[in-house]
Amino acid sequence: MRIPFVVCSVAVAASAWGASSPESLQRELDAAPEGGVVTLSADVCLPGGGSVRVPRSLTLDLGGHRLANSASGNLVFSYGKRLVVLNGTLENGGQSCLVPSADGAEIYVTNCTLRGS
16 A cells, blocks of 8 residues: 655645644544644644544644644544645654555645654
């Protein structure tokens, strides 16, 4: 099975939700509709080896903030066909920053710094 990892520029939909803590981030990701946009409104550090699950195709706009995990583990699991990550820093103390978990999934990254993966 080949899962592509693509880095390019993409357009962002107009609707957005905001998140400022690990709990609110996961809640917003779970509630966002297919193709929606979830935007960080502050740096978010996941406790332990915590990760976030992206349940469908959407855009995660880091809003110039940092999404971090201080221990081992993967930072973001994408279960949709398309995840777009924009505008910030993904920092992982363990395994991978971004993990496509669906067959044929694509992850697009624009204007981001990836650390620790």
